[in-house]
Amino acid sequence: MPPNAAARSARATSTSTARRRRPAPDTTVSSAEALGFYRQMVLIRRFEERAARAYTEAKVGGYCHLNLGEEATVAGLMASLDETDYVYTNYREHGYAIARGIEPGRVMAELYGRSDGVSRGWGGSMHMFDVASRFMGGYGIVGGQVPLATGTALAIDYRGGREAVVCVMGDGTTNIGAFHESLNIAALWSLPIVYVVINNGLGMGTTVEQSSAEPELHKRAASYRMASARVDGNDPEAVYDAARTALAGARSGKPYLLETVSGRLKGHSVVDPATYRTKEEAAALKAADPVAAYAVTLHDRGLLTDESIAEIDADAMSAVARAVEFADASPHPDVSTLFDYTYATPVPNDSRRLPGAALYPAPPRPGAEDAGAVRIGAAR
Amino acid sequence: MSLITYRQALNDALRSEMLRDEDVFLIGEEIGQFEGSYKITAGLLAEFGPKRVRDTPIAEEGFTGAATGAAMVGLRPVVEIMTINFSLLALDQIVNHAAKIYGMFGGQARVPMVIRTPGGGGQQLGATHSQNIELFYAFVPGMKVVAPSSPADAKALMLAAIRDDDPVLVLENLSLYNTKGEVPDEDVPGEIGRAKVTREGSDITVVAYSRMAAVALEIAGKLAESDGIDVEVVDLRSLRPLDRDTVIASVKKTNCAVVLEDDWLTYGIGAEIAATISDGAFDWLDAPVRRVAMAEVPLPYAKPLETAALPSADDAITAVRETLDATARRR
Numbered sequence: 001m002p003p004n005a006a007a008r009s010a011r012a013t014s015t016s017t018a019r020r021r022r023p024a025p026d027t028t029v030s031s032a033e034a035l036g037f038y039r040q041m042v043l044i045r046r047f048e049e050r051a052a053r054a055y056t057e058a059k060v061g062g063y064c065h066l067n068l069g070e071e072a073t074v075a076g077l078m079a080s081l082d083e084t085d086y087v088y089t090n091y092r093e094h095g096y097a098i099a100r101g102i103e104p105g106r107v108m109a110e111l112y113g114r115s116d117g118v119s120r121g122w123g124g125s126m127h128m129f130d131v132a133s134r135f136m137g138g139y140g141i142v143g144g145q146v147p148l149a150t151g152t153a154l155a156i157d158y159r160g161g162r163e164a165v166v167c168v169m170g171d172g173t174t175n176i177g178a179f180h181e182s183l184n185i186a187a188l189w190s191l192p193i194v195y196v197v198i199n200n201g202l203g204m205g206t207t208v209e210q211s212s213a214e215p216e217l218h219k220r221a222a223s224y225r226m227a228s229a230r231v232d233g234n235d236p237e238a239v240y241d242a243a244r245t246a247l248a249g250a251r252s253g254k255p256y257l258l259e260t261v262s263g264r265l266k267g268h269s270v271v272d273p274a275t276y277r278t279k280e281e282a283a284a285l286k287a288a289d290p291v292a293a294y295a296v297t298l299h300d301r302g303l304l305t306d307e308s309i310a311e312i313d314a315d316a317m318s319a320v321a322r323a324v325e326f327a328d329a330s331p332h333p334d335v336s337t338l339f340d341y342t343y344a345t346p347v348p349n350d351s352r353r354l355p356g357a358a359l360y361p362a363p364p365r366p367g368a369e370d371a372g373a374v375r376i377g378a379a380r
Numbered sequence: 381m382s383l384i385t386y387r388q389a390l391n392d393a394l395r396s397e398m399l400r401d402e403d404v405f406l407i408g409e410e411i412g413q414f415e416g417s418y419k420i421t422a423g424l425l426a427e428f429g430p431k432r433v434r435d436t437p438i439a440e441e442g443f444t445g446a447a448t449g450a451a452m453v454g455l456r457p458v459v460e461i462m463t464i465n466f467s468l469l470a471l472d473q474i475v476n477h478a479a480k481i482y483g484m485f486g487g488q489a490r491v492p493m494v495i496r497t498p499g500g501g502g503q504q505l506g507a508t509h510s511q512n513i514e515l516f517y518a519f520v521p522g523m524k525v526v527a528p529s530s531p532a533d534a535k536a537l538m539l540a541a542i543r544d545d546d547p548v549l550v551l552e553n554l555s556l557y558n559t560k561g562e563v564p565d566e567d568v569p570g571e572i573g574r575a576k577v578t579r580e581g582s583d584i585t586v587v588a589y590s591r592m593a594a595v596a597l598e599i600a601g602k603l604a605e606s607d608g609i610d611v612e613v614v615d616l617r618s619l620r621p622l623d624r625d626t627v628i629a630s631v632k633k634t635n636c637a638v639v640l641e642d643d644w645l646t647y648g649i650g651a652e653i654a655a656t657i658s659d660g661a662f663d664w665l666d667a668p669v670r671r672v673a674m675a676e677v678p679l680p681y682a683k684p685l686e687t688a689a690l691p692s693a694d695d696a697i698t699a700v701r702e703t704l705d706a707t708a709r710r711r
Contacts, residue, residue: 086453120486129485136452137485141476147445148452148477155450158405158431178472181442188437341483342521344490344545348573349621351521359624360660 029237031303037079037236038298039312041071041291044095046316047104050324051094051111051125055270059328060111063140064125067095069265072290073198074099076239077260080247081166086134086156088149089168091126092198093138096168100135102128104319105326114330121333122341143176145169146195150182153191153255164192164250166243172203174217183257187224190253194246197257198233200264205276221257233262234290263288382565387557389531390420390496393538394458396567398428401456404542405432407447408460409440417462418498418557444470444495448478448547451493458542461497464551465511478547479522493548494541500554500591500642501690507678510686512643514551514590518619524572525619527551529593531561533617536570543569551619553591553642575623577630581612584700585630585637587653589616592640592672592691599696609704619649627653628660635666636707638699642691645673667706670699 029037048066055064067074070092078099081087089096097107102118110117111125118128118135126140136152139145149167156163173179174197186193197217201208208215221228227249231242239260246256263285267274274282298304304312339352353359384392397404410417412425412435425433436443440461447457461467467474478491501510518525524546528534534552541548578593579600588596593615600611614630616623631637637657639650650671657669675689 117486119484119488122486123484127484129488131488136489137481139477141472144445144472144477147442147473148449150442151446151449151451151457152453153449154446155453155455158450158455178441178445181437181439182446184437185439185442185446341487343524344482344487344492347524347546347621348571349618349623349625350573351621358659359656360628 029240033079033240034237034298034301035303037072037075037240038294038304039316040075040079040099041236041294042312043104043316043319044071044074044098045291046313046320047098047107047323048094050320051108052266052270054108054111054324060125061113062124062126063091064111064270065092065268066266066270067092069200069263069285069290070198070233071095072236072294073233073239073260073262076236077166077168077196077243080240080243082163084134084163085247086136086149086152086163086165087168088136088145088152088165089138090142090145090170090173091138091140092170093128093168094125097128097130097135097138100130100133102130102133102135103326104323106130108323108327109330112327112330113332114327115333116326116330143169143173143178146173146176146178146182150186150191150193153186153193154189156192157189157253162251164194164247166194166196166247168196168198170203171197171199171201171208171217172206172211173197174220175211180223183221183224183226183255186255187226191255192250192253194243194250194256194258196243197259199259199261202264202268204268204272205274216259218257218259226255226257228257228259230259230261233260234288234293236290236294262290265289381562383560384531384563385557386528386531386534386552386559386561387418387420389535389563390538390552391422391424392563393535393542393567394421395424395427397539397542398424398432403454404456404458405434406458406460407434407436407443409436409438409462411435411460416460418554420496420552420557421460440466440469441473445473445477447493448473448481448491451491451547452481452489454492456492456494456542458494458496461495463509463554464497464499464513465509467495467497467517468513471516474517474523474547474549475520479520482546483522490545491547492545494538494550495547496538496550496552498552498554498557500556501674501679502555502686504681504683504686506681510679512641512674514549514619515643515647515649517549518622518649520620522547523620524548525551526572526617527590527619528617529556529588529590529615531559532563533570533615535563536568537572537617539567540569540572544572548572551590555591556594559594570617573618573621573623575614575616575618575626577612577626578615579611579613581610581634583610583612583634584704585612585614585627585634586640586696586700587614587616587627587637588640589619589649590642592642592696595693595696596640599693599700602693603697603700607701609700611700616649622652622656624656624660627656631657631661632664635664636703637665638670638672638696638703640691640696641671641673643674644676645671646676648673666709667703670703672696672699
């Protein structure tokens with residue numbers, strides 16, 4: 001089976017159940033909400049395209065994974081959360097951070113490694129964190145966030161809180177031990193958490209079917225008697241509704257596994273040309289582009305016009321331009337802050353030695369130890 | 381002061397902190413109903429209930445990570461990993477997550493978590509259950525690692541670890557659990573990051589931690605009596621941060637040193653101590669720094685083989701005598 005066939009067939013099988021028309025008024029996404037989803041999706045699209053450009057301009061270093069193709073899932077999922085809920089994500093998280101309400105400028109500044117970045121320049125693309133919006137981190141190790149998110153749900157339960165945790169991961173994560181250990185614990189302890197698997201059909205270049213013996217990933221929940229569903233990740237309204245259902249369950253102590261099926265429009269990261277894809281596959285993905293598709297949907301509903309589509313795009317472009325300006329103007333972290341974040345509390349004998357410095361720079365001669373001795377590794 | 385075991389000192393510290401702070405809870409395998417594989421948590425489930433003494437599935441990565449995630453939002457979990465060997469199953473969560481979260485996110489989330497776990501061989505538990513791999517954690521900036529050798533330190537350092545806002549690994553030791561010592565009745569937390577001179581002496585410095593620090597005191601007493609050798613013992617107590625200055629000050633006084641360690645020699649804690657002495661007291665040394673460490677084999681089950689592989693008091697005595705001989709100033 002060629003790469004992405006799994007994702008495509010998954011999409012095909014999911015549409016019948018997931019793309020239901022929403023009849024009940026209390027679950028209908030309002031016109032304002034729908035437009036909000038669209039604006040969000042366009043902003044993320046433009047932000048990610050600009051991030052890719054900044055990478056080629058060497059303004060961004062390290063790895064850089066983009067949410068291109070995932071915009072509908074990001075918008076629908078993040079809109080379903082309360083302000084007090086906690087969000088854990090993986091290394092493909094720029095869009096989630098923006099949708100959580102973090103200023104795009106602070107997200108871009110983090111990509112630029114600047115001191116005004118969400119993680120003060122310490123995290124980079126893969127490690128965005130914002131304590132104020134309870135955005136609990138992007139994580140670079142596949143599956144690393146899953147036990148952590150489970151623990152935050154445990155803390156909510158411990159304190160009798162009403163919040164919930166959403167833990168976003170990719171399809172490949174469902175094969176990691178930490179995923180299974182965590183789902184078992186969450187189900188055993190009735191924790192308020194929704195695990196969201198973003199199934200884009202590919203790990204880096206390995207397909208879901210090549211790596212998962214049960215490629216309908218939401219079915220893994222059955223091992224833990226956990227409720228689950230698969231939803232069309234290209235439809236922000238379907239994702240929103242499914243996430244609301246999942247969250248309601250989680251808040252009543254029933255953890256949930258939600259699988260969203262969408263495409264990854266580009267390579268695994270900015271530097272991946274995705275040569276493992278055929279031209280036909282790439283064309284099919286482009287044809288299913290969720291941003292373009294949702295524009296058509298809203299246009300058909302009379303919520304968007306050609307003019308308003310252009311306007312929303314122009315707004316997004318200028319927001320992204322402002323973000324770049326902010327990032328570019330933000331200072332690099334000062335080297336004097338290098339040792340500020342090893343420990344939360346000062347501790348004696350914490351090492352503050354720079355690579356070339358001697359541990360004991362005074363001339364090691366008996367009797368000379370007090371003359372001009374400078375200790376780099378002194379306690380704070 | 382009361383004369384109690386190392387095990388009881390740990391239990392007292394846990395109970396005391398749970399009484400003091402509602403956010404402190406215990407999590408691990410078999411710590412509740414079973415009262416702990418080594419009974420450190422005896423009686424605590426009965427007193428505090430299952431919310432605060434939480435039995436987990438056998439899932440070290442899962443529950444250690446969950447404890448980290450709970451700590452990130454302000455709880456103070458104390459994780460029991462049954463032995464340090466099993467911590468390898470949680471290595472990603474400890475090294476890539478607990479130790480990194482404060483720094484990697486620019487200081488926005490603290491991880492006030494304790495991992496308590498025993499190391500140690502000598503119980504005929506074979507190769508996978510007898511390791512001393514505290515070095516793996518002491519190697520990592522962001523972790524704090526303490527290794528108490530006495531009941532008093534066990535209590536003091538456990539109190540300090542629970543009150544600390546960073547992840548702290550408390551290294552216990554199977555063969556220390558039943559040792560007895562005087563322990564203050566009141567709760568006085570120790571200081572993480574400080575070594576202690578547990579016996580003052582003038583002839584030679586013996587540096588050690590955990591079980592070997594107890595062995596160091598034992599051989600110091602013997603050597604004073606048998607050879608008239610005055611040993612100074614430095615108990616490291618904290619493996620990260622490492623209190624180098626206390627070691628250097630002692631070596632500048634005695635001009636020679638032996639390091640006792642239960643881990644393997646190559647790349648071990650003793651290597652770090654020897655390098656530190658070379659950096660800070662090179663010209664004060666009258667003999668090379670000697671290390672006594674475990675034989676570099678997977679620890680065998682058969683008793684004579686196991687005994688031969690583990691560092692003993694006799695090995696330490698030999699190393700001290702030979703080092704003093706090498707200084708050419710032995711009486």
